[in-house]
Every structure is written in structure tokens, then in C-alpha cells.
Amino acid sequence: MDKEYIKKLAKDPRFIPGIYNYCDRWCERCAFTSRCMNYVLSEEDFDNPQSQDISNKAFWDKLHEIFKVTLEMVKETAEEMGIDLNAIDREEIDRQTEQVHKTAKEQLYCQVALSYIKKVDSWFDSNKGLLENKADELQTLAQADIPDTRPADEAVKIQDCFEVIRWYQHQIYVKLCRAASANVRGELADFEYSPEDANGSAKVAIIGIERSIAAWGGLLNQFPDQEQSILELLAHLKNLLRRVEEAFQDAQSFVRPGFDQPDWDS
């Protein structure tokens, strides 16, 4: 990987500019992999088991290379824009950035999203036996081959609900912190403010919340005995959704590159 190659790729018309900025990073389920420069670069960079293994030196060497190239590109862009990076007061920037992150994390919707993470872990910890019993039950049904039952389909649906819940469990919080940080920056006079980034990040969080609500609804059908605990999680998510929509009233109308643009096909 080198910066000239990245610059060349960035001009390739098959890629949708910035699509990876407001996606959910679930590349395995993304319909736009062939239109995403980030995906293509990742596939090229991490193209063997060693480079995909976090405990392998090859992974860290590759990451080091990516950071090095990124830094080179930042320096080059700064130079083109007439910005002297050495003249920047790094300590002051660090102090302000820390303040932004701290204030962002204090927003009530971030707190609610953080407590959702813990509630989900707690639900899965408390229901390990229940899930194993369900797997046994479906396996028995499959072996019995009873007409008009579809245990394999049910197992796939349950697995999908688990995957959706786990995928968004932490991401909702992370995206909301990013959205909140953009808003907090807007309130500080010296910071560059990006309402687009706030709304785009909030929209990704909203999508994650809505998909999680649907997934918990799917589990509610499968585990009626767990009605109380699942309804509590659903109420928590709906409360979070209401707070996020109140805080980011333009998020729903934010147009995510590619995903919300019907002119781009996958």
C-alpha cells in the first residue's frame, strides 16, 4: 500500500465517495462491497490468515504500514492547505479533545446507550441455559421430522437475532458518542463544527437501535417465557430512540452516501 495507489483508487468511478463514513461496518452483510474503497483496500491489505490474526506480527506490521501512509497523507494535505502542523499547540488540542469526549459521554442518550450494553451482557449471561435448551429442543424436533415444523428455519432466525443484537450492542454507543462529540464541538467557538457528521453518526445509531428492536422482537416470539426481561430491554431501546431523535432532529433526513441514494446501485 502506498499513498499514490490510494489516491488513484479514490478517483476510481466504481467507488461511492465516503460510503464507509456512515455505514454499520458489517461488511459481510453489506450490498455495497464492490462500491466501497475501504472494503477493497481492507481485502487487499488483510488478504491472508496471518495478517487477519491480531496475535500475529503480520497483523501489527500491516497496521503500522497503514498508519504510516495515513500520516504521510495528512502531512501532505496540511501542506497543500498551508497548515503548519508543527505550529499547532498539541497540549491545548489534547485538552480540548478530552473535554469534548468527556462532555459527549455525559449526554443522557450516551449514558442510556452505555447501560444498554451492560443490560444485554447481563441478559445473555442469565440465559445461557435457556439458549442451550432451545438448541436441544430444535435439534430434537429436526430429528423427529414432524410435518409442518421448520426447526432449521427457526434456528436460523434465532441465530440472526443474536447476531444483530451483538453487532449493534456496542456500536450504538460508539456512534452516539461520535454524534455527541460533533455537537459539543459545535458549541465550542474554536472548533470546526460538522453538523453533517453529528446527523450521519446519529442516523447510523438510530438504524442500529431500530434493527436491535426488531431482533429483540424476534426473540420475544421464540422465548415467550422471557417476556418480562425482553420487554424491559425493548422499553430501554425505545426510550433511547426517543432521546436520540429529540437530540438529532435532522438525523433521519441525513442522506448516507450510497445507502440513501437510489441512483447508486450495488
Ligand code: SF4
Ligand atoms: S460501506 Fe459496506 S463494505 Fe464498506 S465498510 Fe461499510 S459495511 Fe463495509
